[in-house]
Amino acid sequence: MASKGRLVQTVARFALSSRLQGRVPVIVQSHAQSTSTQPSDSQQPPSVTLSTEDLIQMEHKFSAHNYHPISVVFAKAKDVEVWDPEGSKYLDFLSAYSAVNQGHGNQKIIDALIEQAQRLTLSSRAFHNDKFPVFAKMLTSMFGYEMMLPMNTGAEGVETSIKLARKWAYEKKGISKDEAVVISCCGCFHGRTMAAISMSCDNEATRGFGPLLGGQAKVDFGDASALEKLLQEKGDKVAAFLFEPIQGEAGVVMPPDGYLKKVRQLCTKYNVLMIADEIQTGIARTGRLLACDWEDVRPDVVILGKALGAGVLPVSAVLADADIMLCIRPGEHGSTFGGNPLASAVGIAALEVVTEQNLSERSDKMGQEFREQLRGIQKDYPNLIKEVRGRGLLNAVVLNQADLGNATAYDVCMGLKNRGILAKPTHGNIIRLSPPLTIKREQVAQASKALREVFEFDLADMKLHAEDRSPPKTPDACDRCGRYKYVMPETEL
Structure with a gap:
C-alpha cells in the first residue's frame, strides 16, 4: 500500500509541475475533494487528467x-477514428503499421478477448490448452499450409x-555444418533483432550494434537476374531467400510484374526455401489475403504477424508444410507466450x-479509388509528387525533395x-498511407482532400x-555495399 501511495504522489507532483510550468491545465482531485463514498483510508488514487503536452x-x-x-497522443480509438486527450478527432492512416487492419476496437475481437481472459490466459506450451489447436487448424486451413509455429511479434x-x-x-x-546462407534483399526491413538488422541496408539500424551476424547474402529487390546469378554461384550453400512481396518500410516499393513467379521458379530449381515476410502485407492489406496471391505464388514458408492480432495482442506465426516444419523438434525452439489461449482466441x-x-x-476497391485520387493531386502538383504507388490499402506518396x-x-x-x-514519413521523402481496411469511401476522400x-x-x-x-541530409552510402540505397531525388547526390 505504501508503494501505491508513492505512485499516486508522483503522478500528482508531475501534474502540478506541468501546470506551474504554464502548460495546459491539469485537473488533480484530492481525496478530500472527492465525492466518492469510499472510506478515507482506502488509498484510492486521485483523478488526474494529463494533456497531450504533459504526456x-x-x-x-x-x-x-x-x-x-x-506529436499526437492516442487516448481513444474506434474503427478508423482516433481521439486525443483533449477530444480532437483524427483518421488513422497508419494502422499501427498495418496491425489494425480490422479497425480499432473491433467489437467481435474485443468480445473474444474479454471472454477468453475471464477463462484462461496462459498455459505455456508445457501443457495443452483448448484454444491453440483450434487456432492452428483455422490458420493453416485458411492459408493452405500443413503446419504453423506460433510466436508473438x-x-x-x-x-x-x-x-x-x-x-x-x-x-x-x-x-x-555452419555454412548455410540466407539471401535477403537490399532495402529490406524484417525487424530490429540482431538477425534482422544483420540483413539491413539502413545504417541507422546497424551502426553501433556490431558485430552483425554472418550467413547473409544480398540482392537487389525486384532483380530476378541478380538472384539467379547469386544462386548459380552459391546455390549449394543457400538455405533460403527471405523477402517482402512489397517492401513496406522502404516506402511501399513494388516489384516488377512477374518477379514473384520468377523467384518461385528459381527457388524450386536450386532447392532453396522461398520465405515470404507477409507481416505487413498479409491478411488482406494489399487487396489479397497474401500479397503473393497477386501472382498466384505459394512460398515454402510464410511469416504472419501484426493484423493476426488485430492490434489487440501481439500474435505471429510461421506457416510451412510438415516436411519443413518438423525439422524443428521439441526443445529446439519455443516461446512462453507463443500459442497462448488468449492470443489464439484473438487470432481466431x-x-x-x-x-x-x-x-x-x-x-x-478502396485502394484503387484512393490511388486515383492521389494521382489526381499528382497531376495538379507534378513538381511536388514524384510518384504514387501501392496495392490495396498499402500506398505511398513519394515527394520531390x-x-x-x-x-x-x-x-x-x-x-x-x-x-x-x-x-x-519513411526514409525522408516518402509518406506511407495505410488506413484500416474498414475505412469508408468518404473517409478516403477526406484524406485526399487534406x-x-x-x-x-x-x-x-x-x-x-x-x-x-x-537542408535535409542526404543519407550516407550503405555500410554494407557502398551504394546509396535510401535516397531522395537522384539530383541531390
Missing part, C-alpha cells in the same frame, strides 16, 4: 528515445523462419472478421495531422519556416 513530455523523460513520433516470426531454414538446410539439403476472431467483412475485396526546399515529408505529415489525418489542402494552403508557410534549417 509527451512524460514519455520523453522516462522512456528511451528510439522513436520520433508525430513479427520479429520473432522472422527469427523463427531463419532458424527453420537453417535446420532444414542441414537436415534435408545436406549443407555442411481476427481471421473471422477478415473473412466475414470481405476485407480483401474492400481493400482492393527539391521542390520542398528545407521542408520535409515530416512537415507535410504535421500539416495532415492539423487537418485531421495521421500519417508518418493532402491537397496542405499543398495548396500550408506548404508556402512550411517552406518559409524551414528556411533557417539545414
